[in-house]
Amino acid sequence: MKDDHTTGTARDEVTLGRIETEVALLLRLGEATRRGTGTMEHRLLDRAAYVILRHLxxxxxxxVSALAAKLNLDxxxxxxQVSAMQRDGLIARAPDPTDGRGTVISATHxxxxxxxxxxxxxxRLYGDILADWSADDRETLAEMLHRLNGALESRNRRR
Structure with missing residues (x-):
């Protein structure tokens, strides 16, 4: 008779290996899908600018320090990235009211x-990709991705 703890641990390792593989594929396929989409809207911003603007x-x-910390970047x-975005008119810099030597970054109109x-x-793209999924499955996916991102953020804050 097998030890339930050993069996559970082996099963957990297999499941975690599947998760690792699926996340790696998600990242690769997500970027390939973005690059391969023919509509102009997908090319209006690079990934870094999009993430910075979403956060702002x-x-x-x-x-910049708070932005870097939140995005877990140097x-x-x-x-x-901010300098390039400022040249493109996507963000503006203003004096930091709490630190006369610093600046704050804000998104432009x-x-x-x-x-x-x-x-x-x-x-719209994800609506097309997930069109044959039930509303419940889409909601479950959204919730699980939210939980995964929360766990990743929590881990990065502890480092």
Whole structure:
């Protein structure tokens, strides 16, 4: 007779291996789908600009350090991305009212418009991809992805 703990552990390892594989495929296929979509809206922003604009739209103006911490990126990486976005008119810099030496970054109207166009195009794309899924299955997927992202954020905050 098998030990339930050993059997459960082996089953957990198989399940975790499947999750790792599926997440890796999700990331690869998601990016390939974005690149392969023929509509212009998907090309209005690169992935980094989209993520930064989504965060600024939700959280409001931020200094680069706070933005880098929230996005779990190096400050120099965010500074480069923000500089490019400022050149493109997607974000604006203003003096930081809490630190006279610093600046805060905010999304411009043009940046928010582009972000909204990309978001709408992505929503339509996922609507097409998941068209034959039931509403309950789509809701379950949304909830599970939310929980996974929350667990990933929590782990990254602890590091």
């Amino acid at each position: 739209a939700n959280a409001g103006p931020q200094n 400050g120099s990486t965010v500074t480069r 043009a940046g928010l418009q582009r972000m909204a166009a990309v978001q709408a195009a992505r929503t």
